[in-house]
Amino acid sequence: MSQDHDQKTITVSVRVWRQAQGEKGGRFVEYEVADTPLEASFLEMLDILNESLVEKGEDPIAFESDCREGICGTCCLVVDGLPHGPSQCTTCQLQMRNFEPEAKITIEPFSTGAFPVIKDLIVDRSSLDRVIQAGGYITVHSGPKPEPNSVPIEHEIMEDALDASACIGCGACVAACPNGSASLFTSAKIHHLALLPQGQPERNTRVKKMVEAMDDEGFGSCRNYAECQASCPKGISIKYIGRMNSDYIKATVLDTDRRGSMHAT
Numbered sequence: 001m002s003q004d005h006d007q008k009t010i011t012v013s014v015r016v017w018r019q020a021q022g023e024k025g026g027r028f029v030e031y032e033v034a035d036t037p038l039e040a041s042f043l044e045m046l047d048i049l050n051e052s053l054v055e056k057g058e059d060p061i062a063f064e065s066d067c068r069e070g071i072c073g074t075c076c077l078v079v080d081g082l083p084h085g086p087s088q089c090t091t092c093q094l095q096m097r098n099f100e101p102e103a104k105i106t107i108e109p110f111s112t113g114a115f116p117v118i119k120d121l122i123v124d125r126s127s128l129d130r131v132i133q134a135g136g137y138i139t140v141h142s143g144p145k146p147e148p149n150s151v152p153i154e155h156e157i158m159e160d161a162l163d164a165s166a167c168i169g170c171g172a173c174v175a176a177c178p179n180g181s182a183s184l185f186t187s188a189k190i191h192h193l194a195l196l197p198q199g200q201p202e203r204n205t206r207v208k209k210m211v212e213a214m215d216d217e218g219f220g221s222c223r224n225y226a227e228c229q230a231s232c233p234k235g236i237s238i239k240y241i242g243r244m245n246s247d248y249i250k251a252t253v254l255d256t257d258r259r260g261s262m263h264a265t
């Protein structure tokens, strides 16, 4: 979709989901955004549109963003039917040069049963926070700070844990899943701890609490569509879902934490 032309600006028409705060339904509204600089990001295009709406005395489009660097995970927009849009990056990293001149772009919120719309393009994703609160942390007292090299961790395991920890909790996996499952998010949050020595003592209780919290929040179950992996801006692998399910079964059968007895695999 990227282009190589001499133009410095682009004119696009956008079809945006507008929903008033407190309302159950909404509608698409079309706007033209003329002369957007080609070097603008997608969110900057929305800023330009909002400035023009404010100048006309209209309500600007509500959408979330914070870092605009692909770190915080707040810029949750479905662009042309895809969470975060056509490139495998966050919405804030999407560039207008990726769109054809006079493109018609549809923008919707990350709306699923567990992510109700607050206003326009903003959804309530606090259900993901509650899954973390259920057990996505380490509470064991680790004593005085040990010398880092006294706890050797194999390079492969460390890389695996770092890959899982790349999850920014944006919820694209949930929005992409036909079943609205949060399995990719939950399994990544479980495994960046479960793979490391510090995460072992609470490994069983953590997986039980987080999987049960995920179910309680109304997320759907995983049916192996793998749309979550395809839409994840951080490339989190669905292998963590398989490991989460395996850990959950072990934890349910054992029904207790076995301090240090489960290997970091």
Ligand code: FES
Residues within 6 Å of the ligand: 064, 065, 066, 067, 068, 069, 070, 071, 072, 073, 074, 075, 090, 091, 092, 093
């Ligand atoms: S605004 Fe932070 S990841 Fe997009």
